[in-house]
Amino acid sequence: MSRIDLDLAHAYRPNPKEDADYALLPLKMSFEDGGAYALLGPSGCGKTTMLNIMSGLLIPSQGSVTFDGRDMTRATPQQRNIAQVFQFPVIYDTMTVAENLAFPLRNRKVPAAQIKARVGQIAEMLEMSHQLDLRAANLSADQKQKISLGRGLVRPDVSAVLFDEPLTVIDPHLKWQLRRKLKQIHHELKLTLIYVTHDQVEALTFADHVVVMTRGKVVQMGTPDALFERPAHTFVGHFIGSPGMNFLPASQQGDSLLVAGMPLTRTNGRGLPQGELTLGIRPEYLALAPASADACLSATVRQVQDIGTYVLVSCEAMGHKLKARLAPDAAAPAVGDTVGLRVLDRHTCFYRNEELVA
Numbered sequence: 001m002s003r004i005d006l007d008l009a010h011a012y013r014p015n016p017k018e019d020a021d022y023a024l025l026p027l028k029m030s031f032e033d034g035g036a037y038a039l040l041g042p043s044g045c046g047k048t049t050m051l052n053i054m055s056g057l058l059i060p061s062q063g064s065v066t067f068d069g070r071d072m073t074r075a076t077p078q079q080r081n082i083a084q085v086f087q088f089p090v091i092y093d094t095m096t097v098a099e100n101l102a103f104p105l106r107n108r109k110v111p112a113a114q115i116k117a118r119v120g121q122i123a124e125m126l127e128m129s130h131q132l133d134l135r136a137a138n139l140s141a142d143q144k145q146k147i148s149l150g151r152g153l154v155r156p157d158v159s160a161v162l163f164d165e166p167l168t169v170i171d172p173h174l175k176w177q178l179r180r181k182l183k184q185i186h187h188e189l190k191l192t193l194i195y196v197t198h199d200q201v202e203a204l205t206f207a208d209h210v211v212v213m214t215r216g217k218v219v220q221m222g223t224p225d226a227l228f229e230r231p232a233h234t235f236v237g238h239f240i241g242s243p244g245m246n247f248l249p250a251s252q253q254g255d256s257l258l259v260a261g262m263p264l265t266r267t268n269g270r271g272l273p274q275g276e277l278t279l280g281i282r283p284e285y286l287a288l289a290p291a292s293a294d295a296c297l298s299a300t301v302r303q304v305q306d307i308g309t310y311v312l313v314s315c316e317a318m319g320h321k322l323k324a325r326l327a328p329d330a331a332a333p334a335v336g337d338t339v340g341l342r343v344l345d346r347h348t349c350f351y352r353n354e355e356l357v358a
């Protein structure tokens with residue numbers, strides 16, 4: 001296994017001039033040895049480009065890739081010793097499950113006894129021990145993709161295992177089980193795993209560190225907790241969470257903070273910079289108060305939805321839409337009620353030019 005350092009940019013077109021010409025804007029980041037990472041972002045944000053640059057399928061148009069300090073920018077996937085799992089199964093239909101799992105080890109001339117032990121271990125982890133002697137051709141698409149996952153994980157000596165949306169073809173129930181399973185496997189095998197997905201639940205359940213990307217830019221790399229509590233960029237606040245963060249225009253003027261044009265405090269204990277800001281507060285932290293409560297924004301309740309595990313209250317304040325998530329047993333307001341919204345709380349974040357400032 002290796003620590004992987006990227007210091008690069010990539011444009012598919014020659015002579016890139018503006019940001020939009022880059023599939024990956026200049027970035028500098030490290031993947032630590034033995035970590036479980038997810039690359040998360042919407043379609044087209046550059047996840048696969050980054051993964052292919054790490055695996056050696058693509059050479060970056062600028063900069064370098066190093067493994068444990070060694071320059072690997074132009075090394076082939078074989079030289080990098082990387083295992084890759086794709087969206088669709090890559091297996092041999094004519095072989096049995098055991099032969100498929102053993103294949104990457106046989107290729108490396110691993111002794112037969114070690115192959116048997118490792119194949120047994122991986123099959124057990126993926127709950128495929130009872131299928132080892134079955135021909136892959138006779139298995140369902142789900143089961144075939146499990147073999148692909150197993151083949152990716154079977155070699156203990158790889159620099160890293162890269163997964164590109166590996167659960168796309170998996171049935172939703174099994175998907176849920178496999179996400180957890182992969183996390184468990186990571187703890188047991190201690191391999192460096194890098195997992196591409198556009199699904200936040202998949203990223204947050206699997207990874208210890210999530211790299212959030214948008215429009216070719218890495219906007220935050222952090223633990224699932226950090227992405228939730230302190231989104232470094234408004235995109236992270238909006239993209240992570242269900243529903244995403246609420247945003248309101250704010251302005252610090254002297255010692256007075258205006259939110260959506262309303263003066264809410266006359267102190268600046270948070271050390272906010274003067275001038276225009278964007279206030280962000282997650283629906284989980286947006287508390288409702290009586291309409292007359294101090295330091296609250298007055299709002300009208302537009303919708304109350306019982307989602308089962310929580311109640312979602314949609315409000316409108318000064319023309320801005322906000323959502324609050326209440327506990328299922330909390331007293332919910334009625335549609336049309338006027339309520340106070342406590343938008344200032346220790347969880348409130350402030351942004352300028354989309355970047356977190358306080």
Ligand SMILES: Nc1ncnc2c1ncn2[C@@H]1O[C@H](COP(=O)(O)OP(=O)(O)OP(=O)(O)O)[C@@H](O)[C@H]1O
Pocket residue numbers: 012023041042043044045046047048049050198
């Ligand atoms: N071979 C290519 N030639 C030219 N442009 C490309 C090529 N591959 C990707 N791109 C462009 O680079 C950008 C990033 O694509 P990339 O596939 O890395 O994104 P992604 O986040 O993996 O998206 P998806 O989830 O849809 O695969 C996109 O604008 C895409 O159109």
